[in-house]
Amino acid sequence: MPADTTATPPTTGAPARDAEPTATGGARLRAVLGRWEALLIGLLVLTAVFGQGISSEFLTGDSFTTGSLDLSEVALMALALTLVIVAAEIDLSVASVLALSSALMAELWNGGMPLELIMPICLAAGAACGAFNGLLVTRFGLPSLAVTIGTLALFRGLALVVIGDESVTDFPANYTDLAFGNFAGTFVPNTMVLFAILAVAFGVLLHATPFGRSIYAIGANEEAAYFTGLRVKRVKLILFTLSGLVAALAGIVITLRNSTAAANVGQGFELTAITAVLLGGVSIFGGRGTIAGVILALLLLGGIQKALLLSQSISSYWIQIVTGALLVGSVLGPNIARRVSEARRRGTSHTPEEGSTT
Amino acid sequence: MKSARPSALRLLLAALALVAALAFSACGSTKDDESSSSASSNTSSSSNEANPDAEIKQGLKTVSIPKQLGNPYEEFEHSGVDEALKELGGSNSIKGPTDASASSQISIINAAVQQKPDAIIIAGNDPDAVAPALKQAAQRGVKVVGMDSDVAADARSVFVNQVTTQLVGENQVESIGKQIGYKGDIAILSATANATNQNAWIKVMKETLKKPKYKDMKLVKVAYGDDDDQKSFQEMQGLIQAYPNLKGVISPTTVGVAAAARYLSKSPQKGKVKLTGLGFPNQMRKFVKDGTVDEFQLWVPKDVGYLAGQAAAALASGRITGKEGEKFEAGRLGEYTIGADGEIVLGPLTTFSADNIDDFDF
Numbered sequence: 040m041p042a043d044t045t046a047t048p049p050t051t052g053a054p055a056r057d058a059e060p061t062a063t064g065g066a067r068l069r070a071v072l073g074r075w076e077a078l079l080i081g082l083l084v085l086t087a088v089f090g091q092g093i094s095s096e097f098l099t100g101d102s103f104t105t106g107s108l109d110l111s112e113v114a115l116m117a118l119a120l121t122l123v124i125v126a127a128e129i130d131l132s133v134a135s136v137l138a139l140s141s142a143l144m145a146e147l148w149n150g151g152m153p154l155e156l157i158m159p160i161c162l163a164a165g166a167a168c169g170a171f172n173g174l175l176v177t178r179f180g181l182p183s184l185a186v187t188i189g190t191l192a193l194f195r196g197l198a199l200v201v202i203g204d205e206s207v208t209d210f211p212a213n214y215t216d217l218a219f220g221n222f223a224g225t226f227v228p229n230t231m232v233l234f235a236i237l238a239v240a241f242g243v244l245l246h247a248t249p250f251g252r253s254i255y256a257i258g259a260n261e262e263a264a265y266f267t268g269l270r271v272k273r274v275k276l277i278l279f280t281l282s283g284l285v286a287a288l289a290g291i292v293i294t295l296r297n298s299t300a301a302a303n304v305g306q307g308f309e310l311t312a313i314t315a316v317l318l319g320g321v322s323i324f325g326g327r328g329t330i331a332g333v334i335l336a337l338l339l340l341g342g343i344q345k346a347l348l349l350s351q352s353i354s355s356y357w358i359q360i361v362t363g364a365l366l367v368g369s370v371l372g373p374n375i376a377r378r379v380s381e382a383r384r385r386g387t388s389h390t391p392e393e394g395s396t397t
Numbered sequence: 398m399k400s401a402r403p404s405a406l407r408l409l410l411a412a413l414a415l416v417a418a419l420a421f422s423a424c425g426s427t428k429d430d431e432s433s434s435s436a437s438s439n440t441s442s443s444s445n446e447a448n449p450d451a452e453i454k455q456g457l458k459t460v461s462i463p464k465q466l467g468n469p470y471e472e473f474e475h476s477g478v479d480e481a482l483k484e485l486g487g488s489n490s491i492k493g494p495t496d497a498s499a500s501s502q503i504s505i506i507n508a509a510v511q512q513k514p515d516a517i518i519i520a521g522n523d524p525d526a527v528a529p530a531l532k533q534a535a536q537r538g539v540k541v542v543g544m545d546s547d548v549a550a551d552a553r554s555v556f557v558n559q560v561t562t563q564l565v566g567e568n569q570v571e572s573i574g575k576q577i578g579y580k581g582d583i584a585i586l587s588a589t590a591n592a593t594n595q596n597a598w599i600k601v602m603k604e605t606l607k608k609p610k611y612k613d614m615k616l617v618k619v620a621y622g623d624d625d626d627q628k629s630f631q632e633m634q635g636l637i638q639a640y641p642n643l644k645g646v647i648s649p650t651t652v653g654v655a656a657a658a659r660y661l662s663k664s665p666q667k668g669k670v671k672l673t674g675l676g677f678p679n680q681m682r683k684f685v686k687d688g689t690v691d692e693f694q695l696w697v698p699k700d701v702g703y704l705a706g707q708a709a710a711a712l713a714s715g716r717i718t719g720k721e722g723e724k725f726e727a728g729r730l731g732e733y734t735i736g737a738d739g740e741i742v743l744g745p746l747t748t749f750s751a752d753n754i755d756d757f758d759f
Contacts, residue, residue, distance in 0.1 A: 096511040105507035109500070208525035219529050297499055299526035306496065348492075348508035355466060355495050355505070 075320040075373065079335040086339060090346035093353075097346055100226030106345035108219075111230035111296065112137060112289035113308050114337050117315040118234075118241045119285035121333050123183075123278045124316050125245065127258040127325025128176065130279060131187040133286040134308035135194035136168045140290025142198040145207035145300030154214060162287050168194055169283020176279065177272035183279075191309070198302040206301040210294065218295035230292055237285070242330040254278070258325030314362055315340055318369040340365070447723050451715040457487030459709050460509040461518040461702070464546070465497040470677075470698055471520065473759045474545060477702025478518050478709075484728055485710050487515075499526035506530040516540035516709035518702075521548035528552035540712040544705040554712050554719035555739040557705040559696040560746060562594070565649065566601025568694055568746040569673060570611060573645040576671040576691055580613040581644030584636045586657055586674075588624040588650040598649050617643070622653045629656035637666055648674035654693060658684035678749050678757040685754050694746035698759060704730055704743055 090097035107114075116133045123130050140161040147157045168190070175186045222232045245251040256264040257271050265271045294300045319336035321328025340362070347358050461478040463471040475491045482489040492509060494501030499522045507530055509517055517539055521527050524547060531541050531552040541548075543556040550556070573583055585602065587595045599619060606614055617640055622629025629652055636643060637660075648654040654674030658681060661667050667689050676693045684690040707727035708717070717723040719739045727733050733741050749757065 094512065099511070101507075101511050105504070105511070109504045109507075206523060208523075215529075293500065297503065297523070297526040298529070299499055299523050301499075301523070303498060304500070306498065344504070345508065348504055349511060351490055351512070355493060355501075359495055 076329070076332050076335060079318070079320070079332065079339055083335065083339050083342065086342040086346060090342060090349070093346050094349040094351075096349055102345050102349070104221060104226045104228055106341045107231050108228045108296070109344065110311075110337060110341045111228065111234065112293045112305060113311045113315060113340075114231075114234050115237060115289040115292065116282075116286050116308065116312040117319075117333055117337060118237055118330065119278075119282040120312050121316050121319070121321055121328060121330060122241065122245055122254055123282050124313075124321050124323065125258045125325055125328050126254045126275060126278055127261065128183040128275060128278070129187060129313070129323075130169075130172060130183065130282045131309050131313075132168070132172060132190040132194055133282060133289075133312060134305045135191045135198065136165050136283050136286035137290040137293065137305045137308065138198040138302055139168065139194045139201070140165050140287035141294040141300045141304050142202035142302050144291060144294050146201050148210065148300075149207055154211060158291055161291055162284055165287020165290065166280050166284040169280040169286070170276065172283065173276035173279030177275050195302070202300060202302050204302070206299055208299050210298050210300075215295050215298040218292055219298075230296065233292070238330060238334060245330055250274070250277075255326055258322075258327070260326075310366070311340065311362060314366040314369070318365050320369075320373070322373065323370055336369075447718045447720065448715050449717075449724065453485050453710055453716070454515070454714045455486050457482060457485065457516070457710055457713055458512075458514045459487065459489045459516045459518060459706065459713075460512070460514045461489055461491050461705075462502060462505050462509065462520070463491065463493040464502075464520050464522050466493040466495055470759065471545075474520070474698035474702045475518075477699035477704075478706040479702075480699070481703045481706025481728060482710065485707075487710065489518075489706065494522075497522050499523035502527050503530045506534060510534045510537060510539055513537070514539060515713035516542060518542045518544060518705045518709050519548060519553075520545035522546075524548045540709060542705050542709045542712065544701055550738050553739070555708050555717070555735060555741055557701060557708055557741045557743065559698075559701045559743050561742055562597045563601055564742070564745050565598045565675070567605050568748075569598070569647050569649055569675075570602050570605040570614075572673040572692060572694055572748065573647050573671060574611055574614060576673065577614070577644040579611060582615050582617045582640055582642050583645040583647065584618045584620060584640065584643060585616065586620050586622055586629060586632055586636065586646055586648040586650075586653045588622065588653060590621045592624075595649060602647065622648075622650070622656060624650055624652045626652060626656045629653045630660050633657040633660040634664075637661075637664060637670060643670055645671040645673070648672065648676075650674065651676050651680065651695075655680045655684075658689050662687060662689040675746075676749075677759060678754050679759060681749065682754055685749070685751050692748050692750040694748050696743055697747050697757065700730060700747075701743055703728065704733065704741065708733075708741060 087098060096102060116137070120130060120133060143164055144157055144161050147160065148154065172183070172187055172190055175181050176183045217229055220229055221227060222229050245254060253264065253269045253274055256267070256269055257274055261271060293304055315336045316328070316333055317323055318339065319328060319333030321333065343361055344358050347353050347355070347361065459478065459482055461475045463475050465471065478489045479491070492505050494505055502519070502522050503526065506517065506519070506527060510533065517531070517534055519527065519531070519541065521543060528549040528551070531548060535541055541553040543553040545559065547556045547558070577583070585599055587599060589595070603616065605611065606616055618636060620632040620636055622632045633646070633656060636646060646657060648657050654672065654676040657672055657674070661670060661672055662684055672690050673693050675695050677695065681690060681693055704727050707730070708725065711717045711725040712719065717725050717735065719735065721735055721737050723735045724732055735741055
């Protein structure tokens with residue numbers, strides 16, 4: 040990657056220069072973005088009030104501990120997925136990579152390998168899965184939606200082949216305690232410390248490096264990015280590989296956290312992760328979104344899940360319903376907002392006099 | 398990009414402020430939890446000995462956690478917990494995951510513990526994965542009762558087992574023996590050849606057949622219908638054709654026994670070859686009514702839940718602690734004794750025949 044950036048210095052400047060003519064558009068977008076994240080904070084406050092109304096146990100350290108622990112893996116996967124979606128691609132196979140990593144971990148552990156050696160192998164396998172997705176997308180020009188639907192089934196199937204219908208549970212307690220426990224006597228789970236470290240890393244990568252800027256450029260307009268000299272395929276391949284790598288890490292985390300490996304682990308996690316990313320204000324069409332927004336969205340999702348779980352009367356089905364509704368809403372919301380603003384812009388440009396007289 | 402950074406920073410700060418606010422509110426309640434959990438651990442240490450004469454506490458609150466919502470069998474089972482708690486002046490709420498996974502159950506357990514119930518009754522999706530969460534529950538003074546499918550033994554006080562392997566084997570052999578006058582050839586129609594529970598049952602059946610009472614009965618074949626309706630149907634057909642002297646068939650699987658009954662009901666052997674097995678009354682009702690099947694067996698899921706609810710109430714009231722040999726009164730089911738490893742066995746299989754089948758709807 041460093042070779043990439045130093046070898047092509049003009050390209051790093053290019054998207055910025057390119058973006059200049061549309062700076063006003065960018066500012067407007069950013070204003071909308073700002074409003075989106077403000078909206079998320081508003082929703083968070085609303086969830087806090089609503090949750091506290093459901094149960095006085097809602098705003099407690101306990102809720103944060105267990106609620107965030109539940110979302111650990113989804114949160115980790117959402118980070119890498121953010122970069123993929125900003126680049127206008129998608130990776131639906133993350134939960135299956137998680138399962139494959141978990142199954143592999145169990146099988147190697149059963150084979151008597153030390154955990155310290157198993158974990159790098161799992162991470163490498165995850166990265167390989169991601170690279171496989173990336174190669175299919177970039178070298179064969181296939182749409183990532185189709186590719187990763189395929190590998191969603193493929194990797195899950197491989198997990199089943201690896202581990203069968205058994206489940207492995209005898210992982211060493213010092214590791215499982217680490218994955219299940221809290222950080223230094225606080226109510227913050229260790230998994231959230233891991234998440235925080237990765238969130239900073241991905242935040243810096245996306246928002247403060249030339250590589251990050253090239254992701255936005257590719258997501259906003261792939262062709263333009265290509266003609267300004269960005270190595271589009273290479274960037275995408277790296278993003279898919281990262282996504283697989285992080286999914287494998289999530290697989291290790293969930294295996295140790297539950298001290299169980301089974302092939303059906305994490306089914307449907309990809310939808311929650313994508314919901315978090317889109318709800319965080321990342322455009323499904325690529326080109327915009329922030330890690331901060333995704334973190335807010337994860338807080339919101341976790342809060343809503345916890346509130347529904349704490350309710351005596353609301354069935355767990357509602358967690359799925361609300362997650363689904365949020366997914367639709369977060370795609371629909373910005374779309375409607377853009378149409379409204381476009382309509383307004385068109386309206387004002389057509390009738391400037393009228394606008395000034397009224 | 399530059400202009401984005403200040404606003405992102407501001408948002409992050411806002412998020413941090415919110416987290417901090419959460420943290421502050423948490424600090425207060427963490428202390429709160431500590432005091433309440435230490436109090437409860439005190440009480441539990443002082444009442445470490447079971448007091449069989451202790452009053453059942455009024456207004457007991459329990460949470461029962463099925464493997465998955467929307468499964469009629471489990472709903473029936475957990476309605477038994479409701480019944481027991483209502484009878485004892487308490488209340489139970491059923492909170493289950495929408496998928497039968499351990500991690501969803503962990504979320505439910507954690508949320509349930511926050512509501513500080515007196516007891517949790519759980520049918521585990523995975524014995525070990527849910528154990529840490531259940532142990533945390535126990536540390537906070539919540540009694541844990543396993544039922545139906547056990548969780549790790551150190552993560553619960555007692556486990557209510559619907560039936561033992563031994564009882565299934567013995568009861569099924571007796572059921573078919575009774576019907577054929579303890580004389581003649583019998584066959585078994587099982588599920589898959591490597592189904593652990595089936596094989597354990599069949600092993601007990603073979604041992605039971607060695608007893609003097611069953612000396613005139615001969616097991617001629619174990620067939621495998623793979624828990625597939627069509628395959629079981631064909632295997633039953635094969636058994637009847639291959640063994641003209643066959644007097645009875647045991648099919649200890651709900652799929653197998655229903656398929657076998659369907660074959661028999663249309664066959665000239667109807668009423669001549671006896672069939673028993675483990676079946677659902679709703680699936681078997683018409684075959685009992687039309688005379689194909691005299692009787693079959695199963696446990697009553699609602700009783701499993703009822704016994705678990707009674708055990709939970711006895712635990713929460715200090716009547717039992719989960720030690721082997723302790724006895725407790727379980728309402729309409731009578732007295733039960735806790736066995737090794739905290740296991741409580743509901744009892745022998747319930748036999749369903751034309752006399753009682755209409756009392757059951759599951």
